[in-house]
Amino acid sequence: EEQEEDVLRELRLFLRNVTERLALDRRFKAFTKPVDIEEVPDYLMVVKRPMDLSTLLTNIDEQKYVTVGEFVSDADLVWQNALEYNPDSDPMDRHIRHRACALKDTVRAIIRDELDEDFERVCEDIKESR
């Protein structure tokens, strides 16, 4: 009902704000768009669930997320995929892994600092009621 829609609208506003701040961070530029399969032809042989910051925004707009936990699971794919596809010791792989680890830590720090646990509990109750 109306209160539930108010909660989910507030969730979408919070998730868009988090995602847009990540997309503005120059360290995360490689994560802002899907990996270009023409540039990286074997990417989909290694990475089974591609994810990027623009796709997260689309998912938010399409009301895919009812809890912050669902959003964080998809946001984690962005850095997990980068670690999986770039495991080697060469400087390029190391560089993207450093940025992937920075993305992981930044997402967690924002959620810890800015998500009210009572709000997330209300979202989880809505999810369970559906």
Ligand SMILES: Cc1noc(C)c1-c1cc(NS(=O)(=O)c2ccccc2)cc(C(=O)O)c1
């Ligand atoms: C993410 C990701 N996961 O594996 C890799 C590899 C990347 C990744 C993806 C991109 N963006 S891109 O797929 O459009 C592209 C790939 C190759 C040449 C030009 C563009 C850039 C970079 C980067 O380090 O700049 C890295």
